[in-house]
Amino acid sequence: MKTTRLQVTLRYVKPALARVIDVPASATLPELHDLLQAAIGWTNSHLHQFVTPEATYGIELPGEEVWPQDQRDETGARLADLGARFEYLYDFGDGWTHDVEVLGPGVSVPGCVDGYGACPPEDCGGPGGYAELLDTLADPTHPDHDQMRGWTGNRLRPFDRAATDQRLRWVVGEVPESVRLLFDLVADGIKLTPGGRLPRTAVRSMQQHRPHWHPLGRPAATEDDLWPLVMLHDLLRRVGLLRLRHGVLSPTRAASDDLAVVRRLRTAFEPNAFTTEITELTTAVLVAYGPLPLAHLATRVHLLLGRGWQRDGQPVTQDDVRTAAGQCAAVMKGLDLIDNSEWRMWSAGPSARSLLPRASGLADYLATN
DSSP: OOEEEEEEEETTOSSOOEEEEEEETTOBHHHHHHHHHHHHTOOSOSOEEEEOSSOEEEOOOTTOOOSSTTOEEGGGOBGGGGOSEEEEEEOTTTTEEEEEEEEEEOOSSOEEEEEEOOOOOTTSOHHHHHHHHHHHHHOTTSTTHHHHHHHHTTOOOOOOHHHHHHHHHHHHOOOOHHHHHHHHHTTTOEEOOTTSOOOHHHHHHHHHHOGGGSTTOOOOSSGGGSHHHHHHHHHHHHTTSEEEETTEEEEOGGGGOHHHHHHHHHHTSOTTOHHHHHHHHHHHHHHHHOOEEHHHHHHHHHHHSOTTOEETTEEOOHHHHHHHHHHHHHHHHHTTSEEOOSTTEEEEOTTTTTSOHHHHHHHHHHHHO
């Protein structure tokens, strides 16, 4: 993979903070935002902008005014559009400014090359508030020392290059093993049944790798016996990674490019949709807290849901969350986000960290707060 090496420096803070990171050269600005959040240690809790001498890029929210008025939608822009130097602004209330410089090509694997400095806690008041916070924490006789120490908790952690490197790789993403298994099965083209399903030999082969996909653990007779496989098959065709031609199913050209596969899989999760919210929160909770019964899982997910979610004009309840999680389970299992092979228990699957960036970032936040 071609990467670009960036040096990122947080302006106006002491102790100083900087990161040197390698990111995909083809990164879109939404992807770059996620990568910068992971590199610095922010929690993606506020708005942001990319600023160059020629233009300002940001997200557009329905019904909301933007500033400046000529702000461009970041969705269609890429890292290459920003030039050799640019600013990354985060949290317009606290006002964090990052100076970003393109150093040149990076190595073949994205990650964190070097860095120093702890990430300030979110909502601490920007550079000025951060300086006051550090002074208060350093002075046991300060009247607010105990209160601020309690508020800060363990959010002021030393920079860990290895951990940051791993987080960046998760944000870039990895192709789920279940997806690779299905790609391998249809690599040479496989003729579907008259009903448009995978033949029994392919279904049984998939079941050998994912026996828990059958609710009763019996040998599958048809694809419909493995509902996660049905959902995975449908999703891969929907996002353009599998195609059906003259009754034969085969991978598309995009399926040979890991970054393209991850990008297309992520498009299956519509931003701000309730099912996406449930999927991301469920995955994050299982990563942070470990295996949970569905009822306990629904309780934790419900607590994390933002206000405003409604069903039939009424606020979403824990029962609604439990039902929604059950409805999303087949897709989550098909993408290796969850594993409920243990009866009555839901666990994080092998791709829980490396497919959905928001779920991975939220898991880190929950585990450390």
